[in-house]
Structure formats: structure tokens, C-alpha cells
Amino acid sequence: MIQIALYGKGGIGKSTVSANLSAALADLNKRVLQVGCDPKHDSTRLLLGGAVIPTVLDYMRETPGEAQQLEALVFEGYRSTACVEAGGPKPGIGCAGRGILSSFEVLKRLGLRASSFDVVLYDVLGDVVCGGFAVPLRKEYADAVFLVTSGEYMALYAANNILRGIRNFEDTNPRVAGIIFNSRGFFAEEERVFAFSRAVGLPVLSSIPRDEVFSQAEKAGKTLAEAFPSSASAGIFRELAVYVETLEKDRSLLHPANPLGDLELEALVLGRRERVCMKPFTTAPATDEKTGTELCSLCQEKGPSAEIPSEIPETKSAGTPEEVPTQSPTPLPSRPPLYGCAFSGAATATFQVSDAATVLHGPRSCTHITADALACSFLRGGGINAGEVKQVPGLLPTDMEEEDVIFGGIEKLERKIEEALSAGWQTVFVVSTCPGGIIGDDVKRATSRVETRFPGARVIPVPVEGVLTGDFSTGLLEGYKRVADLIDPSVTPEKGLVNIIGERSFSLREEEHFRTIEGLIKKLGYGVNCRFLKGADTLSLRSFKKAEINMLACDDPETRALQAYLSDRFGLEFFELPFPVGFRESSLWVKALTARLLPGEDPSPLLEEQEELYRAGVVKYAPQLSGKRVLVVSYTEDIGWVLDTIRDLGMEIVKVGISVSFFGRGSPGLLSCEAFPVERDYTDEKRARDVRILMPDLVLSNYAPSVPEDGVHYDTIPFSPQVGFLSGLELAKRWSTLLRLPVTEGWKYDGGDES
Numbered sequence: 001m002i003q004i005a006l007y008g009k010g011g012i013g014k015s016t017v018s019a020n021l022s023a024a025l026a027d028l029n030k031r032v033l034q035v036g037c038d039p040k041h042d043s044t045r046l047l048l049g050g051a052v053i054p055t056v057l058d059y060m061r062e063t064p065g066e067a068q069q070l071e072a073l074v075f076e077g078y079r080s081t082a083c084v085e086a087g088g089p090k091p092g093i094g095c096a097g098r099g100i101l102s103s104f105e106v107l108k109r110l111g112l113r114a115s116s117f118d119v120v121l122y123d124v125l126g127d128v129v130c131g132g133f134a135v136p137l138r139k140e141y142a143d144a145v146f147l148v149t150s151g152e153y154m155a156l157y158a159a160n161n162i163l164r165g166i167r168n169f170e171d172t173n174p175r176v177a178g179i180i181f182n183s184r185g186f187f188a189e190e191e192r193v194f195a196f197s198r199a200v201g202l203p204v205l206s207s208i209p210r211d212e213v214f215s216q217a218e219k220a221g222k223t224l225a226e227a228f229p230s231s232a233s234a235g236i237f238r239e240l241a242v243y244v245e246t247l248e249k250d251r252s253l254l255h256p257a258n259p260l261g262d263l264e265l266e267a268l269v270l271g272r273r274e275r276v277c278m279k280p281f282t283t284a285p286a287t288d289e290k291t292g293t294e295l296c297s298l299c300q301e302k303g304p305s306a307e308i309p310s311e312i313p314e315t316k317s318a319g320t321p322e323e324v325p326t327q328s329p330t331p332l333p334s335r336p337p338l339y340g341c342a343f344s345g346a347a348t349a350t351f352q353v354s355d356a357a358t359v360l361h362g363p364r365s366c367t368h369i370t371a372d373a374l375a376c377s378f379l380r381g382g383g384i385n386a387g388e389v390k391q392v393p394g395l396l397p398t399d400m401e402e403e404d405v406i407f408g409g410i411e412k413l414e415r416k417i418e419e420a421l422s423a424g425w426q427t428v429f430v431v432s433t434c435p436g437g438i439i440g441d442d443v444k445r446a447t448s449r450v451e452t453r454f455p456g457a458r459v460i461p462v463p464v465e466g467v468l469t470g471d472f473s474t475g476l477l478e479g480y481k482r483v484a485d486l487i488d489p490s491v492t493p494e495k496g497l498v499n500i501i502g503e504r505s506f507s508l509r510e511e512e513h514f515r516t517i518e519g520l521i522k523k524l525g526y527g528v529n530c531r532f533l534k535g536a537d538t539l540s541l542r543s544f545k546k547a548e549i550n551m552l553a554c555d556d557p558e559t560r561a562l563q564a565y566l567s568d569r570f571g572l573e574f575f576e577l578p579f580p581v582g583f584r585e586s587s588l589w590v591k592a593l594t595a596r597l598l599p600g601e602d603p604s605p606l607l608e609e610q611e612e613l614y615r616a617g618v619v620k621y622a623p624q625l626s627g628k629r630v631l632v633v634s635y636t637e638d639i640g641w642v643l644d645t646i647r648d649l650g651m652e653i654v655k656v657g658i659s660v661s662f663f664g665r666g667s668p669g670l671l672s673c674e675a676f677p678v679e680r681d682y683t684d685e686k687r688a689r690d691v692r693i694l695m696p697d698l699v700l701s702n703y704a705p706s707v708p709e710d711g712v713h714y715d716t717i718p719f720s721p722q723v724g725f726l727s728g729l730e731l732a733k734r735w736s737t738l739l740r741l742p743v744t745e746g747w748k749y750d751g752g753d754e755s
């Protein structure tokens with residue numbers, strides 16, 4: 001038994017060659033299975049009297065898994081040859097390569113066994129060189145590969161590419177049978193093909209001339225074996241069939257794959273001896289430092305062109321690996337690491353518009369993770385914590401499946417958008433995952449098509465395709481930009497209103513922070529117009545520009561990027577200080593805000609009121625905490641409010657250690673003039689040493705040590721601290737409880753019955 005694969009460029013005649021070879025093999029009394037692996041699905045037509053059979057992929061799409069049967073896919077052709085067509089999606093949609101993979105899996109699952117045949121012939125489209133089309137090259141499928149080619153450059157280029165693919169799969173055994181030359185009848189074609197065969201070290205097994213009998217047989221829907229058995233061309237296929245039979249017994253006839261380099265191939269086929277050098281239009285030419293000669297921008301070699309060696313190696317020895325010059329790897333451009341994906345980021349933005357739905361276009365694996373995280377954070381942050389369970393805003397996944405990847409997921413996407421609009425959503429965002437991008441689903445076209453069917457509705461595609469577009473932050477910003485499409489630019493500002501920009505989407509305390517800030521703003525006589533985007537709805541977004549000023553919740557890169565975008569696009573006014581943390585920062589914030597919104601007004605009453613509250617808290621907790629020694633360890637220098645709190649409570653800072661971290665934020669000089677030791681590049685070892693030597697009562701840190709700290713109380717510096725004047729009191733309350741507990745925790749006998 002032998003499995004062979006015939007590869008060739010589309011349109012080269014490989015299906016005709018395959019069918020004629022199968023017929024010739026059948027005439028040798030071989031049990032033959034021919035599998036067409038080309039979306040054109042006409043490989044077996046000549047074996048079937050011109051009939052077109054259902055394809056595996058169509059069948060798989062239309063028939064539920066449990067009802068599928070092998071008999072529906074395998075058809076009997078000339079002299080009992082078994083015929084199968086894998087099929088594929090429409091041109092330009094979906095992923096044909098994935099289709100080939102799926103077809104093979106289906107045939108295997110339904111019980112098609114290669115071992116039931118003498119010869120299995122795969123007829124494969126060879127100019128698509130993605131992983132799917134390379135499946136028949138794998139060892140478990142093809143024992144021998146035949147290259148079908150004419151003398152045209154592109155046909156030889158495809159043949160050479162196939163050799164490259166084979167080399168990727170070749171283990172120790174050679175697997176190339178040779179070349180089948182299917183002539184197109186142009187000048188010097190034969191010389192080209194033979195020159196190629198010598199250069200790659202493969203025999204030309206058959207030369208098939210242009211012959212009228214082929215078109216006559218084709219018109220009759222037959223192979224030459226059936227229609228013109230005594231023609232010279234039919235004789236060529238008989239010889240080839242005998243060769244396959246010999247190959248079945250003698251694998252030593254197979255050859256290793258030795259593809260040519262692109263330039264070698266060009267030189268061989270086109271006779272081009274010089275490399276054409278290209279210069280980018282706008283870039284100034286690089287020059288050789290010594291001679292001043294202009295360098296080619298691509299190859300960075302001297303001169304207008306570089307000579308290609310005129311000698312083309314006849315054959316490369318199978319046993320000698322090509323010499324690869326040793327090069328150091330190209331260093332990656334410096335960039336921060338990627339976190340999450342743009343799909344997840346974009347959905348996080350659009351999800352927050354409470355009266356809009358977001359259609360998540362992708363497989364369950366992608367959409368489930370994101371949807372679950374968003375729903376949980378929504379319920380914990382806004383619903384359950386606030387004592388009222390709100391409806392989770394619309395997240396509608398398309399749940400792409402294998403067949404959508406093969407045939408394209410656009411129809412499913414359109415149906416899902418329609419479903420959202422029919423359910424009453426007037427605004428729908430569409431966010432796509434990597435698979436949608438990889439198979440080229442045209443989301444923008446799909447959204448405009450649906451929009452025309454639902455007058456008045458807004459369907460807004462967010463231009464992201466999973467990690468192909470970038471990381472979480474990239475997607476978040478893209479999502480924000482598309483949400484900003486809902487802002488009415490003609491609205492004019494009104495006195496007494498502010499917008500809040502950039503509240504964290506995953507923080508559980510955002511509502512609490514918002515209430516604190518809203519309370520302070522109210523005391524200045526202002527109200528909140530719109531939160532971009534916590535709890536925003538399309539109405540508040542439309543009137544976004546009513547606000548007199550825009551306030552920033554955070555000072556992180558995403559919020560600053562959003563600020564820059566909104567300010568550029570809508571010419572907005574911003575108050576630059578983010579939400580304050582701690583008494584000192586909050587006092588400065590209130591003073592600056594009053595000066596900005598209410599020039600000439602005195603913020604003292606508000607400040608005095610807050611100071612009174614803060615002092616009362618300090619008086620309450622100081623008795624338990626005064627005199628306690630504190631070691632502070634942090635990866636950020638942005639901890640002024642923590643240090644203020646420690647001092648206000650009469651505690652002693654024994655040292656501040658600043659550790660190295662990617663997440664850290666430096667505030668150069670902030671700690672330099674303080675009256676306690678500050679040590680930078682602080683490590684866990686130094687921390688363990690200081691705990692031993694300085695013997696603090698409390699270690700405050702924003703990360704847990706890698707070495708357990710025994711004999712000392714430990715507390716975290718919150719990642720998302722309470723905002724406003726009273727941030728420190730939250731910590732003071734915790735410390736006063738903590739320091740009253742024994743240093744060593746553990747189960748204690750409570751006086752009950754121990755049994």
C-alpha cells in the first residue's frame with residue numbers, strides 16, 4: 001500500500017493528471033482512493049463521468065455529527081476507484097487550509113482507512129502553503145510526493161515552495177518521487193523544467209504533451225484510460241502508474257527535498273543574474289562610511305545591485321546540511337510587555353455603556369474569559385456591593401465554531417447583531433477576536449449591511465482583532481474611541497457640571513471613590529454630568545460636552561492617552577490633578593479645583609471640615625499606635641500619604657526600602673529629604689536582614705516577601721487606596737486591630753471539648 005500526494009499550482013492541470021493516474025492505477029487492478037484537496041472540488045470529476053459530488057466540508061456543515069456517515073462522502077468512480085472531495089469555503093472567505101485539516105479529521109472519525117486501498121492519491125492545491133494544505137505532506141499521509149508543473153515561472157515557483165514545505169516535514173526518509181511535467185506548449189518550456197529538475201536533484205518522471213485527447217475526454221467527463229485507452233498520452237499515464245507500483249515496493253527511489261533559494265530560482269528560470277535593489281521612497285540613502293557609496297536599503301550591500309553567482313548548483317547532496325552563517329539574533333525593539341489582548345480591552349470599554357450591547361465575535365474560549373471577567377467585576381463593583389443587583393449589560397458572543405473558521409463567520413456575526421437589535425438594543429458595538437482577524441472576516445462591511453436593515457440603530461465596529469491588534473491597553477483605547485463616537489460635538493458646556501474620565505474598570509472600589517469625589521464636588525456646588533465610562537449610558541454620552549470641565553480619576557498611561565484623544569477630538573478642558581489620596585494631597589486638590597472652577601472663592605470651610613474629621617480619627621487610633629516602629633517596603637515612591645499617616649499617628653519610620661519593579665513609579669526626590677533612611681534597589685534579602693536587625697513592630701509593603709517573615713506584623717499598602725482626605729484612617733483602623741493581635745497566629749484552645 002502506498003499513499004501519494006500530487007501537488008501543483010492551481011490551474012496547472014494536476015486534477016486532470018491525478019484522475020488519469022488513478023484510472024491507470026485502477027487498470028492495473030489497484031484499489032484506489034483519490035481525495036481532492038482543493039476548494040474547487042473537481043479533482044475526481046473525470047473518474048465519475050463528469051459528476052460533481054458533495055464535499056466533506058459541506059456535509060460536515062449541513063449534517064449533525066451523530067447523523068454523519070462515510071457512505072455519504074465516498075463515491076464509486078471508474079473501475080471502483082473511491083472518490084472523495086474535501087471542498088472549501090467561497091473564495092476570499094474563511095480558511096481553506098483549516099478546511100483540509102477538518103476534512104481529514106472527519107474522514108478519519110467516520111472510519112475511512114487508507115489501509116483498505118492499494119493506493120491513496122491526494123490531489124492538493126500547491127500554491128497555498130499554509131499549515132492546512134501541508135497536511136497531506138505529513139508522514140502519516142503521504143509516503144511519496146509528486147510535483148506537477150509546467151515551465152511557467154509561477155508553476156516552478158510553487159513546485160519549489162512545495163519542496164520547502166516537504167523539507168519542514170521530512171525526517172530521515174526522503175519523500176519526493178519526482179516531477180510530472182505537464183506541458184503548456186510554450187517556447188523552451190522543456191529546457192526550463194529539466195534545468196529545474198537538475199538543480200533540485202529530482203527526476204522528470206513523465207512529460208505530458210499538449211494533446212487534443214485531453215479536452216475531448218474532459219468533454220465526455222472521462223479519463224484517457226476510459227475514453228482514449230490507446231492514445232499515446234494514455235500510455236504515459238500507464239507508465240507512471242507502473243512507476244507508482246514500483247515505488248510501492250521500493251522506497252529507495254525517493255529523493256530528499258532540496259529547494260532553491262528565490263534568487264537561484266529567478267536566475268534559473270528567468271535568467272536574471274542581478275538582484276534588484278529597492279529604496280524606500282522617503283528614506284535618505286544609507287552610505288558606506290568609508291567610501292561614501294550609496295547602500296541598498298534592503299540588503300545594505302554596496303552598489304546599485306549585487307551580483308548573483310552565475311553557477312547554479314546542479315544537485316545538493318542529500319546528506320550535507322546547508323551551511324547556515326552564524327548570526328546573532330536581531331534584538332527586539334524595546335517595548336513594554338504585552339498584557340491581555342486588544343479584544344479583551346475593547347470589550348472592557350464598550351461593555352460599560354449600560355444601554356448598549358457588545359457583540360463579541362470569536363470562539364467561546366476567547367469570549368467566555370472576557371465576558372466572565374466583565375460580568376463578575378460589574379456585579380461585585382456596582383451591583384452586589386452596592387446592595388442592588390443590576391442587570392449585566394448586553395454581551396452577546398457569536399461562539400464561532402470550526403465551520404465558521406473554515407467558511408467564514410460573517411453570516412453568524414450578522415445574525416447575532418440582528419438578534420441584539422431585534423431584542424431592543426439601539427446601540428451595538430462589535431469587537432473581534434484573533435480568529436476573526438486571521439480568517440479575514442470583514443466586520444465593518446457586516447455592520448454596515450445590518451445597519452441598513454435597522455434604520456435608526458447604531459452598529460459600531462471597534463477595529464480590533466485580538467492580539468493581532470495589540471494588548472489590552474491598545475484595545476481599551478480603541479474601544480474608548482468608538483464609544484466617543486456617541487458624543488454629540490455640537491453640545492455646549494454648562495456651568496456647574498463636570499465629567500469624570502478614566503475610572504478603573506476592574507477596581508472594586510470605584511463606586512466608593514466616585515461617591516467620595518462626588519461629595520467633595522457637591523460641596524463646591526457642582527454635579528457630575530457623565531462618567532466616561534463607569535455607568536455611562538448613550539444619553540449621558542451624547543451630552544458629554546455639557547460639562548464645564550473634565551476630571552481625571554487616575555494618572556496612568558491609559559487615562560492620559562484617553563485625555564489626549566478626547567482633548568484633540570473635542571477640544572475639551574481638563575483639570576490635570578487625578579483623584580487625590582490622603583489628607584495632604586486632597587487639600588492641594590481641593591484648593592486647585594476651587595481656584596479653577598470658582599476663582600476668588602475660599603475653600604477654607606471645606607478644608608476645615610475635613611481636617612476636623614481627620615483629626616478625630618487620628619485621636620481615636622493614636623493611643624494604640626503611637627511609638628510603634630514601622631518598616632516600609634514599596635516598589636513605588638508614590639507613598640507620601642502612607643508616610644504622612646504613620647507620622648500623624650506618632651509612629652516611627654525605621655526605614656523605607658524601594659524595590660525594583662516594572663510596575664513601580666518613581667517620584668525622584670520625593671523621599672530624599674525625609675528624616676529616615678531610604679534604601680533603593682531593595683531586595684527580599686535586605687528586607688529579611690532589616691526585620692532581624694531593626695526589629696520593627698510592623699512591616700508595610702505592597703507585595704508579599706518571598707521569604708516568610710516570622711515574628712513581625714505585616715500589612716499591605718493597598719493597590720487601590722481609598723481616595724480623599726480620610727485614606728490614612730482606613731489604614732490606622734486596620735493597624736490598631738492588627739497590632740493588638742499576637743505576632744504568631746495559630747489555632748487556640750477556646751476552652752471547649754477538644755474531642
Ligand code: SF4
Binds near residue numbers: 341344362365
Ligand atoms: S489573544 Fe486572541 S485568541 Fe487569545 S483571548 Fe485574545 S482574542 Fe482570543
